[in-house]
Amino acid sequence: MSRRRPASHPSADDLLTELGRLTAQALEQAELQQARVELAEALQRELLPSALPQLPGLRAAxxxxPARHGLSIGGDWYDGFRLPDGSVAFSLGDVQGHDVEAAAFMGQVRVGLRAVATMAADPGEVLDRANDLxxxxxSRLFATCSFLRYDPTNRDLAHARAGHVPPVWANTDGRWGHCTDEGGPPLGVLPGEKYPVTHHRLAGSGVFVLxxxxxxxxxxxxxxxxxxxxxAVLRARVADEPGELATELLRVADLTGHTDDAAVLVLRYDD
Structure with a gap:
């Protein structure tokens, strides 16, 4: 009769060696993820403008x-620049996805919008061309976006949006609301799309927020x-300076859990 050999069990040294290997692997992965997060955040901040254009009667902030837990970083942007005809343009948007790839794509979208806007004054046409570009x-990515053009000669604010959440506004006379401006699909999804434009005349004093x-x-x-x-924040603090109001609006993200990165653009207009 053959005798069964007793089952071998790992020694304490073997268990400690394997635990050390797994711990080192986990630390390496965590360090790699942290490095990617830090790179995405640095790239994100470097790609955002250091200042926005200001005009008599219109101030911007x-x-x-980044997300509170530092994981969903990269993709949100804001921008503002002067156009050759004396008007100014502003954009705010959000690239699908996060990390370094989304931050880099955000830079392409922002630069693309600037380039197209110098040749097309109409915000809808800007989004048309940017979409095809x-x-x-x-790319595998797409972006939601709002694009604004402000003409200081008649205080006309033209707005087009591509899959983005609607603007919110409030006047110092107590009126306020959510804009129901018609929009189109996100940029980079369907070729040949047309984006409608809505015009807002900025009468009196108030704020227009993206x-x-x-x-x-x-x-x-x-x-x-x-x-x-x-x-509610706009109605309570409509008289605040644009920078103070923008900072206060970012605190709304604390109510939502701040699980995604966040951006705010405030335009304050006065007679």
Whole structure:
């Protein structure tokens, strides 16, 4: 009769060696992820403008904040620049996805919008051309965006949006609301799309605000509730300086859980 050999069990030294290997592997992965997060955040901040254009009767301010837990970083942007005809343009948007790739694509979108805007004054045409440009890049990513053009000669604010959340506004006379401007699909999805334009005459004194969904939406916080909260802040602090108001609006993201990066653009207009 053959005798069964007793089953071998790993020694304490073997268990410690394997535990050390797994720990080193986990630390390496964590360090790699942290390095990617830090690179994405640095790239994101470097690609955002250091200043926005200011005009008599129109002052602008913007703020950006990475996600609270440092994982969903890269993709949100704001921008503002002067156009050859004396008007100024502003954009705010959000690239699908996060990390270094999204931050780099955000830079392409922002530069593309600037380049197109110098040749097309109409915001809808700017988004039309930018959409086709992004599709030609054959990227896997897409972006939501709002694009504004302000004409100081008649105080006309022209707005076109591509899959982005609507603007919110408030006047010092007590009126306020969510803009119901018609829009089109996100940029970089469907070729040949046309983006309608809505015109707003900035009469009196007040604020016109754009936000990304990281400000107003969370796992248990619907967009509608976030927009209502933004409107409440505007109504209560409509007389604040644009920078102070932008900072206060970013705090709305704390209510949503701040699980995504967030950007705010505030335009303050006065007679």
């Amino acid at each position: 913007a703020r950006y904040a 992004l599709i030609s890049l054959d 936000v990304t969904d990281g400000v107003i939406e969370g796992p248990a916080f619907p967009i509608e509730a976030g927009l209502d909260r933004v409107a």
